Amino acid sequence: MAATQGHGNPNWTRDETILALNLYLSVGGQVPGPDDPKVIALSERLRALPVHREAVKRDTFRNPAGVAFKLQNIRQVATGSGLGNVSAMDRSTWEEFGGSPLLVQRMANAIADQVASGEAVEAEITAVADDEEFAEGRVLTALHRRRERVPKLRGLLITKRRAEGRLTCECCGAGPWSGHPEMALAGFEAHHVTPLAEYKPGAVTRLRDLALLCATCHRLIHRAINVERRWVFPAQLSEMLGMPS
Ligand SMILES: [Zn+2]
Ligand SMILES: [Zn+2]
Known part of the structure; x- marks a missing residue:
């Protein structure tokens, strides 16, 4: 054998x-x-x-x-x-x-x-970097990324947060960039907060599954999940890195 x-x-x-x-x-x-x-x-x-x-x-x-x-x-x-x-x-x-x-x-x-x-999709799986692969493997990491990259959802999330008066990164508290109207929201990304193993077949991503993060904190939270080998929620990242929140 x-x-x-x-x-x-x-x-x-x-x-x-x-x-x-x-x-x-x-x-x-x-x-x-x-x-x-x-x-x-x-x-x-x-x-x-x-x-x-x-x-x-x-x-x-x-x-x-x-x-x-x-x-x-x-x-x-x-x-x-x-x-x-x-x-x-x-x-x-x-x-x-x-x-x-x-x-x-x-x-x-x-x-x-x-x-x-x-x-x-094969390309999505191979696009997952080594330091971004979650403990659950590349297939599910790629699924996470696909679920949070639906452009319409990011737009809806921003609209909702603005209406709620909290258009800020849920980790570090960074707000929109005010210097250029067309760039104001460019730093915001949607992050899917549900642990991978809880994904159900055919489940549709809902707004309440998403956190609004700045691009840096989104990078950091994926890295933290990779480094810690466990799921990390936005509030935990803030605490872990000593961010003002
Ligand atoms: Zn942030
Ligand atoms: Zn994410």
């Missing part, structure tokens, strides 16, 4: 590891072999993920033997026995999510829904 690792196949991404972890947790620690229908189904699911376009052309890429081997690795991390070949990704994914099977299931379902719906 180890031979599947040696064919120059790319390292497992966070998304892929979450899908494998989901299968591991669902079978109660008994690791199925390459002939198991669940392993074959996961192999097909992994090969359909739009993250390794070139590698997918190879038969050995995430084939059932490779998937079964990955499940063994996860078992090694989970049980602490026979730790040989496990990757840092296996370790960190287990540390973050191994104790939360329902969360893993929700994330795996959300990743699968994205891929199945054809919505997970």
